[in-house]
Amino acid sequence: MPSPALAPAPTAPAADTADASPVVLRSITQRFGKHTALSDVSLALPAGRIIGLLGRNGAGKTTLLHIAAGLLPPTSGACTTLGTPSGKLDTPQLTRLGLVQQEGRYLEWMTVRQHLDFNASFYPSWDRDLEKRLLEALELDPKRKIVQLSPGDRQKVGILLGTCHRPALLLLDEPISSLDPIVRRRLLDFLLELLRDDGTTVVISSHILNDVEKIVDWVVALEAGELVENSPFDLLQESYAEWTLTSAAGALPPSFAEPFVLQQQSNGHQAVLRVRTTDTEAAARLAAAHRAELRTRPLNLDEMFPLLTDQRRRRS
Numbered sequence: 434m435p436s437p438a439l440a441p442a443p444t445a446p447a448a449d450t451a452d453a454s455p456v457v458l459r460s461i462t463q464r465f466g467k468h469t470a471l472s473d474v475s476l477a478l479p480a481g482r483i484i485g486l487l488g489r490n491g492a493g494k495t496t497l498l499h500i501a502a503g504l505l506p507p508t509s510g511a512c513t514t515l516g517t518p519s520g521k522l523d524t525p526q527l528t529r530l531g532l533v534q535q536e537g538r539y540l541e542w543m544t545v546r547q548h549l550d551f552n553a554s555f556y557p558s559w560d561r562d563l564e565k566r567l568l569e570a571l572e573l574d575p576k577r578k579i580v581q582l583s584p585g586d587r588q589k590v591g592i593l594l595g596t597c598h599r600p601a602l603l604l605l606d607e608p609i610s611s612l613d614p615i616v617r618r619r620l621l622d623f624l625l626e627l628l629r630d631d632g633t634t635v636v637i638s639s640h641i642l643n644d645v646e647k648i649v650d651w652v653v654a655l656e657a658g659e660l661v662e663n664s665p666f667d668l669l670q671e672s673y674a675e676w677t678l679t680s681a682a683g684a685l686p687p688s689f690a691e692p693f694v695l696q697q698q699s700n701g702h703q704a705v706l707r708v709r710t711t712d713t714e715a716a717a718r719l720a721a722a723h724r725a726e727l728r729t730r731p732l733n734l735d736e737m738f739p740l741l742t743d744q745r746r747r748r749s
Contacts, residue, residue, distance in 0.1 A: 454478050455602045455634045456501045461510035463496050463658075470496040471507070472658040478636065478651075483628055485649035485666070485734070486638040489742060492655040494638045495535070498604045501636075502532045515602060528556055531600030535607040537591040539579045545590055546575035549597070556598035564597045570619045585611035592620065596627070603627065605637040609644065617641070621648050646734035656742040666734075673732040673740065676716050678704045678725040685723055691715075695740050707732065707740060 454477040463471040471493045478484055488494050499505040500512050503522040512519040515526045522530070539548060553559035568575055571589040579590065588611050596603060603624075609617045625648055627633040636653075639645045652669055654662035662669075678685060683702045693710035704725075708715075720727035732740075 453480055455480055455515055456636075457513045458497070458500070459511045459513075461497075461500060461507045461512060463493070463500065463505070464508045469658050471500075471655075473510075474655075474658075474660045476653065476660055476663060478634065478653070480634050481628070481632050482651045483624060483635045483637065483649050484651040484653055485642075485645050486636055486653050486655070487642070487662075487738060487741065488638075488655035491657075492742070493658045494655055495606055497655070498532070498606050498636065498638065502530065502604055504532075528558065528598065529601040531595040531598065531603040533588075533591045533595035533603070533605045533608045535588075535610065537587065537594070539587070539590060541580040542578065544576055544578050545573060545582075548579060548590065549575065549593060552594050553597070559598050563599065564593060567593050567597065567623065570623065571616055583611075585613070585616075588612060589616075596623075599627070599631055599633070601631075601633060603633055603635045605635065605639075607639055608637065609639060609641055617644055621645075624648055642735040642738055643733070649734075652734075652741070654738075654741045656744070661744040662741050669737060669741075670731055672709050672711055673737050674708055674716070675730050675732060675736075676706045676708060676719070677728040678706070678720055678723060679728075680723060680725040682724065685725060689719075691719065695743070707736075709740065 456478040458474050458476045461471050461474045462469065474497070486494050486497070496505065500507050500519060501514050503514065503519040506520050514522060515529055517526050540551070543551065549564060571592065573586060573589045573593070577586070579587070582590065588608060592608055595605070609620060612620065621644060624635050624637070628635060637645060637649070650666050652662055652664055652666050653660070680702060685699055685701055685704050687699055687701065689697055689699070689704065689706060693708045693715060694706050695709055696707040698705045716727055716729055
């Protein structure tokens with residue numbers, strides 16, 4: 434009996450997809466002294482997608498975004514952003530790029546209005562109607578000075594500065610961590626609007642996975658500086674599941690050796706398995722082999738996350 438197929442491991446970008454990608458990383462390594470933040474990462478981000486950039490603290494997410502935005506030269510390897518080496522991004526590319534950092538730097542003495550007007554002067558495509566809509570949706574008072582703003586309101590300023598010129602590529606580093614649930618929902622709706630109306634490629638790094646899951650259609654995951662996942666989200670949803678096997682005869686083994694079983698708990702009578710497989714018949718075969726009743730359910734992104742980031746340890 435053939436073993437169920439596992440989802441493929443991440444691979445380097447192929448030439449045809451790389452040419453169409455807004456961000457291409459080739460063998461990127463980034464070191465800070467003795468610490469390696471990224472290790473030999475090759476990746477071509479798909480265009481016209483909302484990409485969830487996932488990983489635990491220190492996984493390398495912010496470093497990757499900074500390299501893509503041209504803020505940080507890699508120790509080795511090459512990054513191309515919007516068709517240009519990231520270290521050589523200039524006005525034509527920068528006017529098509531938006532970056533929202535977790536802790537943006539602002540001119541503290543300015544009001545929100547002054548800061549928006551100052552920023553708009555650099556972008557011929559600045560959309561004043563969009564600016565007005567976002568000020569209202571994010572509940573941000575343009576008359577307030579930057580120095581008076583809460584962390585959440587400062588994040589809102591960063592969102593406006595990074596999006597009102599309608600970029601072709603939008604990089605978001607923890608943009609919703611300080612926002613309340615209502616404003617978070619409005620922002621996520623807006624990101625979907627950007628994708629629908631402008632075809633913007635959005636890369637969003639966030640730890641609030643229950644919210645991010647509602648909008649992403651691609652997942653990139655890092656663990657300890659290594660790329661461990663680069664897949665369409667719908668493929669992950671089809672591949673990951675929780676299977677509950679129940680045997681009235683109490684004949685279930687204490688552990689399951691199948692390679693698609695990633696986590697398991699078994700007491701002889703019932704086993705709860707978290708699995709990854711593209712074989713649609715695997716669950717039924719396993720249940721039949723052990724004469725057990727079977728119940729299955731898909732995993733949400735929050736439940737997938739530890740399984741995604743644990744792939745590095747399982748491969749080593």
